[in-house]
Amino acid sequence: MSVTLVILGFLLTCMIVFSLPLILIQKNFILHPEKLSFSYNFRFAGDFDELNLIMSDGVSQNGILFKAGNPKGLIMLMHGHAGNVEHWGTMGYRFNQLQYDLLVIDYRGFGKSEGQF
Numbered sequence: 001m002s003v004t005l006v007i008l009g010f011l012l013t014c015m016i017v018f019s020l021p022l023i024l025i026q027k028n029f030i031l032h033p034e035k036l037s038f039s040y041n042f043r044f045a046g047d048f049d050e051l052n053l054i055m056s057d058g059v060s061q062n063g064i065l066f067k068a069g070n071p072k073g074l075i076m077l078m079h080g081h082a083g084n085v086e087h088w089g090t091m092g093y094r095f096n097q098l099q100y101d102l103l104v105i106d107y108r109g110f111g112k113s114e115g116q117f
Contacts, residue, residue, distance in 0.1 A: 032082035033110040033117065040112065044089040046096050052112075053105070062112035063105035066092030071101040079104055084111030 042050060047067040052060045064085045075095060079088055088104045095102040108115035 030081055033107070034082070034084045035109075036084060036086070036111045038112055042086060042089075045093050048092065051103075051105075059108060059115040060113065061105055061108060061115075063103055064088070064092065066096050066102040066104070068096040068099045068101050070099060072099045074101045074103060076103045076105070078107065079110075086111065 042048070042064060044064070044066070047069075049065045049067065051063045051065055053063060054060055062085065077088070077091075079085060085104045085106050088102075092102045092104065106113040107117050109117045
């Protein structure tokens with residue numbers, strides 16, 4: 001029984017020692033935000049609105065609402081761990097052709113959104 005506890009303790013210690021540095025630096029190799037100036041003008045095919053949503057802590061998050069003529073519904077998309085909403089212009093147009101509105105929002109620190117992820 002005591003050998004089992006020693007082995008489990010060793011494995012747990014190794015897991016903590018090797019995992020902790022990865023946890024602390026994960027933002028550096030997972031997230032690749034592309035910032036845009038606040039004066040940047042988006043240019044997309046079709047009808048769209050740029051939105052600045054104010055969160056409860058006062059931070060503004062930027063998004064684009066691609067609007068269909070007579071939408072069947074709304075699809076909300078958080079774009080992933082790289083880039084910004086500008087890269088989704090062609091997708092907005094495609095969803096609009098299928099008669100869906102598409103709302104794409106940048107994470108904090110991406111595109112025109114304020115704050116940090």
